[in-house]
Amino acid sequence: VIDAxxxxxxxxxxxxxxxxxxxxxxxxxxxSVGGVVHASSLTLLALLLDRDLAKRGSSVLAEVAPAHPCRxxxxxxxxxxxRACLGAFCRPASAGRPPSCWEEIRVEGSPADLNxxxxxxxxxxxxxxxxxxxxxxxxxxxxxxxxxxxxIAHRIIVDSAQFREPLTSLARYAEQSEAEHGPVGFADLGxxxxxxxxxxxxxxxxxxxxxxxxxxxxxxxxxxxxSAEGKADGLAAAFLLVGWxxxxxxxxxxxxxxxxxxxxxxxxxxxxxxxxxxxxxxxSPDRSAVEDVGAGILSLELRxxxxxxxxxxxxxxxxxTATTLAEVDGAQREAQVHLPAPTEADLLRRELAxxxxxxxxxxxxxxxxxxAQRAERPATA
Amino acid sequence: VKxxxxxxxxxxxxxxxxxxxxxxxVVIFGATGDLTHRKLLPALxxxxxxxxxxxxxxxxxxxxxxxxxxxxxxxxxxxxxxxCGPAFEPSFAERFARGxxxxxxxxxxxxxxxxxxxACAQLDRERGSRGNRLYYLATPPTAYTTIIERLGIAGLxxxxxxxxxxRKARASGGWTRIxxxxxxxxxxxxxxxxxxxxxxxxxxxxxxxxxxxxxxxTVQNILAFRFANGVFExxxxxxxxxxxxxxxxxxxxxxxxxxxxxESGALRDLVANHMLQVLSLIAMEPPIALDAEAVRxxxxxxxxxxxxxKPTEVARRxxxxxxxxxxxxxxxxxxxxxxxxxxxxSTIETFVALKLLVDNWxxxxxxxxxxxxxxxxxxxxxIAIQFKQVPQLLFEQSDSAALEPNALVLRVQxxxxxxxxxxxxxxxxxxxxxxxxxxxGFGSAFGRVLGDAYERLLLDAMQGDASLFTRRDETEAxxxxxxxxxxxxxxxxxxxxxxxxxxxxGPKAAHDLLANDGRSWAKL
Numbered sequence: 083v084i085d086a087x088x089x090x091x092x093x094x095x096x097x098x099x100x101x102x103x104x105x106x107x108x109x110x111x112x113x114s115v116g117g118v119v120h121a122s123s124l125t126l127l128a129l130l131l132d133r134d135l136a137k138r139g140s141s142v143l144a145e146v147a148p149a150h151p152c153r154x155x156x157x158x159x160x161x162x163x164x165r166a167c168l169g170a171f172c173r174p175a176s177a178g179r180p181p182s183c184w185e186e187i188r189v190e191g192s193p194a195d196l197n198x199x200x201x202x203x204x205x206x207x208x209x210x211x212x213x214x215x216x217x218x219x220x221x222x223x224x225x226x227x228x229x230x231x232x233x234i235a236h237r238i239i240v241d242s243a244q245f246r247e248p249l250t251s252l253a254r255y256a257e258q259s260e261a262e263h264g265p266v267g268f269a270d271l272g273x274x275x276x277x278x279x280x281x282x283x284x285x286x287x288x289x290x291x292x293x294x295x296x297x298x299x300x301x302x303x304x305x306x307x308x309s310a311e312g313k314a315d316g317l318a319a320a321f322l323l324v325g326w327x328x329x330x331x332x333x334x335x336x337x338x339x340x341x342x343x344x345x346x347x348x349x350x351x352x353x354x355x356x357x358x359x360x361x362x363x364x365x366s367p368d369r370s371a372v373e374d375v376g377a378g379i380l381s382l383e384l385r386x387x388x389x390x391x392x393x394x395x396x397x398x399x400x401x402x403t404a405t406t407l408a409e410v411d412g413a414q415r416e417a418q419v420h421l422p423a424p425t426e427a428d429l430l431r432r433e434l435a436x437x438x439x440x441x442x443x444x445x446x447x448x449x450x451x452x453x454a455q456r457a458e459r460p461a462t463a
Numbered sequence: 464v465k466x467x468x469x470x471x472x473x474x475x476x477x478x479x480x481x482x483x484x485x486x487x488x489v490v491i492f493g494a495t496g497d498l499t500h501r502k503l504l505p506a507l508x509x510x511x512x513x514x515x516x517x518x519x520x521x522x523x524x525x526x527x528x529x530x531x532x533x534x535x536x537x538x539x540x541x542x543x544x545x546x547c548g549p550a551f552e553p554s555f556a557e558r559f560a561r562g563x564x565x566x567x568x569x570x571x572x573x574x575x576x577x578x579x580x581x582a583c584a585q586l587d588r589e590r591g592s593r594g595n596r597l598y599y600l601a602t603p604p605t606a607y608t609t610i611i612e613r614l615g616i617a618g619l620x621x622x623x624x625x626x627x628x629x630r631k632a633r634a635s636g637g638w639t640r641i642x643x644x645x646x647x648x649x650x651x652x653x654x655x656x657x658x659x660x661x662x663x664x665x666x667x668x669x670x671x672x673x674x675x676x677x678x679x680x681t682v683q684n685i686l687a688f689r690f691a692n693g694v695f696e697x698x699x700x701x702x703x704x705x706x707x708x709x710x711x712x713x714x715x716x717x718x719x720x721x722x723x724x725x726e727s728g729a730l731r732d733l734v735a736n737h738m739l740q741v742l743s744l745i746a747m748e749p750p751i752a753l754d755a756e757a758v759r760x761x762x763x764x765x766x767x768x769x770x771x772x773k774p775t776e777v778a779r780r781x782x783x784x785x786x787x788x789x790x791x792x793x794x795x796x797x798x799x800x801x802x803x804x805x806x807x808x809s810t811i812e813t814f815v816a817l818k819l820l821v822d823n824w825x826x827x828x829x830x831x832x833x834x835x836x837x838x839x840x841x842x843x844x845x846i847a848i849q850f851k852q853v854p855q856l857l858f859e860q861s862d863s864a865a866l867e868p869n870a871l872v873l874r875v876q877x878x879x880x881x882x883x884x885x886x887x888x889x890x891x892x893x894x895x896x897x898x899x900x901x902x903x904g905f906g907s908a909f910g911r912v913l914g915d916a917y918e919r920l921l922l923d924a925m926q927g928d929a930s931l932f933t934r935r936d937e938t939e940a941x942x943x944x945x946x947x948x949x950x951x952x953x954x955x956x957x958x959x960x961x962x963x964x965x966x967x968x969g970p971k972a973a974h975d976l977l978a979n980d981g982r983s984w985a986k987l
Contacts (some may be wrong), residue, residue: 121904277478278514284474285517288485289593293472330473402554406518415591417518420511420555442477 084110084172094164096205103185106170120183121151125213128156135219145427147184148173150434153208154186164191200230212236220246223254239433242272248318253454256447267439271429272318278421282406286395295386295393302360303383316378320362325446333358339458484925486519487595488583492610493602494524504539505546506917511559515922519591521562523582527569535565570609576617594637608660615664642671642924645736651942658935671924672933676737678916681879685744706830708847708985709738712839714791721804728811733835735945746821755929766940768823777951782972784814786838789965796965810957813837816973838965843987844875858896867898880904
């Protein structure tokens with residue numbers, strides 16, 4: 083195990099920082115038998131722009147970095163002179179996991195120093211390796227910092243579950259991704275969280291007998307839960323899930339407006355002349371029938387008719403599992419699958435393994451943007 | 464299959480990489496054996512907990528040792544707890560075990576197959592496995608023919624000889640596939656016999672001959688390395704490559720498998736399958752697509768291009784050895800003839816070295832040296848592509864041996880990775896050149912644990928993807944080469960065994976095999 087951190091912070095100077103890192107690795111090598119070999123597969127720029135995020139983000143990074151040997155550049159905004167703290171870390175092989183080393187450059191400075199900070203970040207990015215940006219919290223999509231980041235990033239990773247205004251922020255994220263014609267990838271831990279839901283939904287329709295109902299869905303109900311703090315949390319996931327269904331099944335927005343209320347959102351899609359009614363229902367934690375499930379999507383239900391035969395497909399979450407139920411012509415097929423809630427570190431670890439653009443996500447985002455454009459918001463009191 | 468599902472089911476788009484298998488019943492013949500417990504049950508559990516298997520996947524163990532469903536279930540849970548380590552989660556394992564059944568019967572007993580049919584039908588009803596069956600032969604090869612024939616007679620495979628599309632032919636609408644473990648025969652004749660038996664009951668595209676080497680990430684990476692990187696493919700030929708070395712070195716002995724090894728030996732045990740499969744991946748032409756048939760079409764062409772050896776060539780181009788007592792890692796170890804269930808006069812080889820020639824346009828004149836042995840100094844599997852020396856040496860070396868030709872090393876185990884050897888100037892005055900290695904390690908680059916080969920291969924078999932399984936013509940082409948060597952050895956005088964000490968790199972003749980060509984084995 084190597085945990086080498088530089089006792090003194092350095093001025094914001096790329097050459098001094100590189101030299102400091104070199105010294106740290108040399109120090110680590112001197113203290114170990116056989117020296118230290120470290121390789122990097124990417125530069126990870128973590129924008130942890132307030133104290134809370136910085137604290138939480140640091141522990142997430144400590145879990146993620148061993149799986150993605152990298153140069154992590156952590157940017158924190160504080161009201162202080164810009165400075166950098168350096169660290170070099172190694173973990174030995176354990177539980178079949180190979181040994182791994184990474185280095186960390188923690189850059190602190192005030193928002194007013196943004197240009198200086200970003201210029202140093204640009205210099206410190208490892209050449210010829212992807213630069214992935216992890217921006218937790220509620221990033222100001224489209225802000226000068228966002229645009230600056232897009233210029234140097236190969237991929238940007240947000241978490242839509244942390245957006246304060248999910249529909250608005252997702253729509254702006256969609257705008258940015260649609261405007262980007264280069265190779266920059268737009269990723270979202272909220273989308274990654276949806277993956278098992280997408281998988282389980284897709285599995286219903288692997289057989290030809292069920293697939294006929296896929297083209298004849300009449301209604302969708304997504305129930306999601308707010309976190310105990312009253313944050314939106316599951317709403318972004320619910321919009322993305324609907325965006326995914328609509329984009330994959332070729333539904334277009336119907337003329338009706340999307341009605342947004344405090345605990346419900348209703349929208350209608352056009353499926354080749356047939357209406358698909360979609361409802362997103364928000365449960366506050368005290369109304370949830372299931373204990374300890376946490377925020378996010380609680381259930382999905384699809385109803386369909388084909389040739390006079392009714393069918394319904396539902397997935398309901400419990401803390402560690404999901405129950406899938408297909409009911410066609412009164413015959414039921416029920417199954418339970420393992421579905422533990424992933425941690426933020428789990429999601430980021432998996433997301434960092436990806437590269438490039440995710441067309442399926444961008445298609446879903448585009449639908450969410452359309453929903454936002456049709457939204458009739460509740461009158462403010 | 465994956466692509467078809469994505470076309471048919473639009474919700475599958477973008478999920479192919481994590482495509483789950485369809486619900487099915489996995490029937491394991493030889494369910495009380497080591498393979499089932501060490502590899503198959505842990506692999507199925509890991510696939511399930513990683514959400515690659517739908518809840519409707521069930522397991523039926525079939526073996527002659529009497530057991531109840533519950534006993535087998537408890538044994539399975541214990542096995543999973545032991546071999547899955549941190550992935551073991553009691554509540555999930557309990558749910559996984561609900562889909563486990565056991566049929567007590569000998570492989571010859573027709574009644575056992577009736578019980579199997581009933582157990583599977585019940586699972587279809589209870590767990591929605593829709594008649595899908597994956598039969599897995601985890602038994603000694605001597606049982607293969609009986610099981611295959613009995614499955615056919617019992618009507619548990621409803622496809623053959625009628626032109627029906629195999630995967631869709633069962634009345635229930637489900638598919639039937641069979642996974643066959645190596646060895647696929649012990650010579651060309653027996654391999655053809657086994658294939659005939661399989662062919663009478665199953666269609667070839669229902670047969671999955673498993674060679675777990677092909678499930679290893681690093682072996683698959685040979686394809687990625689060759690065909691995703693333009694820079695190497697242009698030098699991947701006789702113009703630039705001097706020779707290729709494949710080494711599978713094992714420090715272990717026969718580990719209680721003396722009885723099996725006495726029937727097999729190093730050539731049959733490893734060269735006939737793993738090593739010739741790896742060789743074909745190294746030497747194949749680019750396939751027209753990355754699907755099972757296209758890849759296997761190209762692999763089999765390589766095997767066909769390796770001329771079987773004439774008896775006179777066998778003497779010159781092969782070396783066999785058997786270890787005597789010695790020491791490995793500071794520990795004294797017995798010789799092969801002192802191992803349990805091994806004859807004290809055994810003439811079975813525990814070491815083999817070969818020089819094979821691939822007679823085609825790309826590889827003409829480029830020798831492929833293969834070496835495999837037990838009780839060698841260390842465990843190491845690697846492929847070394849030795850490039851030709853530069854046409855003119857500009858640099859005067861004080862030590863002429865220091866400037867070696869470039870070599871590309873693909874390490875399969877341990878420390879899976881790729882290394883490129885090239886010459887670099889030694890810092891200081893003068894122009895001294897020394898070989899250095901540029902090394903890439905999968906572990907340090909991706910920082911993730913590589914999945915077990917059985918997980919990948921079981922999932923592929925359940926998904927109907929045969930790319931990483933061996934086709935009938937491949938096994939027969941491989942046996943044609945190996946049988947020619949076996950016949951050559953048959954005509955030679957009995958070998959002077961043991962001819963290498965445990966803990967050394969094999970008999971001197973193996974060194975001479977390359978030395979006679981002005982080359983030497985890579986030092987591992």
